[in-house]
Amino acid sequence: MAANAHPESDSGTRSWKIFLKNFIIPTSMPWLGDESNKGPTNDANTRNLILVAAALIAAVTFQAGVTPPGGVWQDDDKAGHVAGISIFSSRRVPYYFFLICNTLAFSSSTFLLLSLTFGYPFFLEVLVATFAMAGTYAAAIFCVTPYEPKWFRLISMVAAVPYILRGLVYYFSLGAKIKAKGGARRGVGPQGSEQKKITIHM
Numbered sequence: 001m002a003a004n005a006h007p008e009s010d011s012g013t014r015s016w017k018i019f020l021k022n023f024i025i026p027t028s029m030p031w032l033g034d035e036s037n038k039g040p041t042n043d044a045n046t047r048n049l050i051l052v053a054a055a056l057i058a059a060v061t062f063q064a065g066v067t068p069p070g071g072v073w074q075d076d077d078k079a080g081h082v083a084g085i086s087i088f089s090s091r092r093v094p095y096y097f098f099l100i101c102n103t104l105a106f107s108s109s110t111f112l113l114l115s116l117t118f119g120y121p122f123f124l125e126v127l128v129a130t131f132a133m134a135g136t137y138a139a140a141i142f143c144v145t146p147y148e149p150k151w152f153r154l155i156s157m158v159a160a161v162p163y164i165l166r167g168l169v170y171y172f173s174l175g176a177k178i179k180a181k182g183g184a185r186r187g188v189g190p191q192g193s194e195q196k197k198i199t200i201h202m
Contacts, residue, residue, distance in 0.1 A: 047116055054112035061106035062133065066140040069098070086144040096151055099141065100158050108162040110134060115166075134159075 070087040081090070089095045110130050117126045141155070 050112060051116050054109045054116070057105055057109035058113065058133075061102050061109065062137055064102050065099075065106065065137050068095075068144055072144055084143060085146060089144070089146055095145075096154075099145070099151075099155055103137075103141075103155050103158050104161060106134075106137060107159040111162045111166065 068086040068088050073081045073083050073085050073087055075083050081087075086095065088098070110133070114127060114130055117123050138159075142152070145151075
């Protein structure tokens with residue numbers, strides 16, 4: 001019974017490792033010259049599907065940021081609201097929760113657009129358009145949101161999260177590959193150690 005339990009646990013561990021690898025680690029790093037993972041999971045159809053999904057998410061989140069739910073106040077009022085400020089912002093916690101989630105989705109989708117078009121023709125135009133659209137999104141949010149520096153700083157940090165996370169993934173995955181290549185060259189590992197022992201014994 002105990003002997004049969006180990007293969008099941010090993011297969012479960014392998015399944016989780018495969019899931020995490022496909023979920024977190026990118027299939028390839030084109031800007032680092034990594035083309036080793038070209039195959040069925042990285043073909044043109046998959047890339048096009050992800051591009052369509054990313055473009056759709058970017059469009060929807062951009063529209064939601066420029067025209068927030070409920071619209072904006074049309075005039076000034078002695079009660080406290082100002083023309084051009086989002087009506088939804090009077091409910092502070094739900095409004096900023098909406099802004100944080102919307103900004104995270106917008107930033108993630110624009111990062112996907114840049115990643116999937118890197119190395120292809122007209123990438124420079126895509127890069128300029130994406131950053132211009134991000135600037136328009138930021139300006140629209142600042143125009144319709146009451147000025148509160150701490151919330152603006154939080155939203156700015158949230159916008160940088162997808163870039164930081166993917167940068168960390170690239171950093172550690174690239175470091176692991178370099179370490180593995182260095183170990184293979186030095187003959188480190190079970191096979192290398194066995195070869196050294198055999199040579200010494202002879």
